[in-house]
Amino acid sequence: MEKEPLIVRHIGQLLTMIGENSSNAFSVLPDAAMVIVGDAVDWVGLDRDIPVHLQGIEVDVDGALVSPGLVDAHTHLLYAQDRAHEVRMRAQGRSYMEILEAGGGILSTVRHTRSASDEELLRATRRRLSRALLSGTTTVEMKSGYDLTVAGELRLLDLINRLKHEGPWRIVPTAMAAHAVPEEFGQDPRGFLDYLIRDYLPKVPAFAEVVDIFCEPGVFSVRDSRRYLQAAQSLGLQVKLHVDELADGGGAALAVELGALSADHCAFTSRTAFEAMAEAKVAAVVLPGTAGYLNHGHMPDARAVLGAGGWLAIGTDGNPGSSPTESLALLMPWAASWLRLTPEEVWTAVTRGGSAALGMPWVGRLDPGAYADFVVWEADHYAFPTYYYGTNLVREVYVGGRRVALNHGEVF
Numbered sequence: 001m002e003k004e005p006l007i008v009r010h011i012g013q014l015l016t017m018i019g020e021n022s023s024n025a026f027s028v029l030p031d032a033a034m035v036i037v038g039d040a041v042d043w044v045g046l047d048r049d050i051p052v053h054l055q056g057i058e059v060d061v062d063g064a065l066v067s068p069g070l071v072d073a074h075t076h077l078l079y080a081q082d083r084a085h086e087v088r089m090r091a092q093g094r095s096y097m098e099i100l101e102a103g104g105g106i107l108s109t110v111r112h113t114r115s116a117s118d119e120e121l122l123r124a125t126r127r128r129l130s131r132a133l134l135s136g137t138t139t140v141e142m143k144s145g146y147d148l149t150v151a152g153e154l155r156l157l158d159l160i161n162r163l164k165h166e167g168p169w170r171i172v173p174t175a176m177a178a179h180a181v182p183e184e185f186g187q188d189p190r191g192f193l194d195y196l197i198r199d200y201l202p203k204v205p206a207f208a209e210v211v212d213i214f215c216e217p218g219v220f221s222v223r224d225s226r227r228y229l230q231a232a233q234s235l236g237l238q239v240k241l242h243v244d245e246l247a248d249g250g251g252a253a254l255a256v257e258l259g260a261l262s263a264d265h266c267a268f269t270s271r272t273a274f275e276a277m278a279e280a281k282v283a284a285v286v287l288p289g290t291a292g293y294l295n296h297g298h299m300p301d302a303r304a305v306l307g308a309g310g311w312l313a314i315g316t317d318g319n320p321g322s323s324p325t326e327s328l329a330l331l332m333p334w335a336a337s338w339l340r341l342t343p344e345e346v347w348t349a350v351t352r353g354g355s356a357a358l359g360m361p362w363v364g365r366l367d368p369g370a371y372a373d374f375v376v377w378e379a380d381h382y383a384f385p386t387y388y389y390g391t392n393l394v395r396e397v398y399v400g401g402r403r404v405a406l407n408h409g410e411v412f
């Protein structure tokens with residue numbers, strides 16, 4: 001039997017986000033209503049214009065702001081063990097590289113993840129995904145990359161797919177075995193990539209459609225990244241890259257050359273590189289939380305991305321070392337402040353920007369045909385969540401027309 005339509009009424013502001021490009025995607029409807037049939041939006045309009053004979057289950061949101069579910073286009077949320085003990089090391093002034101050399105950093109996460117059971121990894125990641133939902137994120141890109149062996153990386157991709165099918169969140173798996181050079185390969189990044197090209201990439205299409213690599217001076221060079229990503233493309237996979245996180249290393253130009261879905265981080269990417277990316281329709285996924293958390297004082301030039309007419313997405317980079325969070329909403333005021341973005345630009349970056357970067361046109365917007373993934377906010381104006389920080393303003397979250405999270409906000 002068909003489920004009854006869901007009628008969301010008395011929406012103070014409904015962010016529909018329906019424009020066709022990055023400069024006009026933001027759109028808002030005041031005093032609105034939304035009708036959902038099955039898992040998709042069927043109708044949006046003014047509350048007073050609801051079709052008269054329409055029958056369904058009514059939800060009255062009493063003047064609240066309703067937005068699309070947030071789209072986090074960049075995370076590494078599948079891992080074992082936190083790294084909270086590194087706070088003390090950072091307080092003592094030790095750098096990321098010094099912590100790595102002391103046996104901490106990414107390679108310690110790799111050791112813990114390799115020895116964790118499937119069940120342990122699933123349980124820890126489910127908790128992170130639940131917190132993501134509770135903070136308004138309904139679509140999460142999730143990369144593998146904390147095992148760095150062929151069998152182990154395929155296990156991580158399998159676990160990501162299991163979480164994807166479990167739901168209620170939407171997960172986009174990305175294959176990122178080329179995340180770091182594992183200890184066994186010492187100083188031989190090229191040898192490690194040869195091993196992945198031979199034994200790993202041919203198996204990836206069963207688990208993921210996209211391959212990612214950490215293209216950064218001192219990790220994987222532009223030349224080696226090109227060879228690796230071309231091998232992925234020859235298998236029908238799409239590509240994206242981590243670029244210019246610590247220096248302008250030419251990775252953005254490689255993303256353009258290869259027609260990547262996105263180039264991510266872009267903290268040191270030049271204005272000309274952003275122009276070439278916009279021209280080639282390569283989205284820029286910026287991760288201000290990482291730059292802020294590491295306190296290295298260098299933010300991506302988001303204004304240059306928008307000035308060039310490119311798609312700008314903001315991601316959490318959720319990971320245990322440089323950005324331990326799953327809340328994209330938390331970053332909205334910081335993105336406004338640190339990247340000098342308007343409320344409209346922030347909203348576009350966490351909804352349509354994310355969907356552009358992931359190649360998922362039916363998330364991040366609320367108009368007929370889109371997935372009914374939406375958030376009811378403890379706010380009556382859309383500027384509020386881009387201004388007020390550190391408090392979870394999410395009241396209710398829906399995925400595919402079904403309520404999946406509720407913050408009671410009760411105090412006793």
Ligand SMILES: [Zn+2]
Nearest residue numbers: 074076242317
């Ligand atoms: Zn990352």
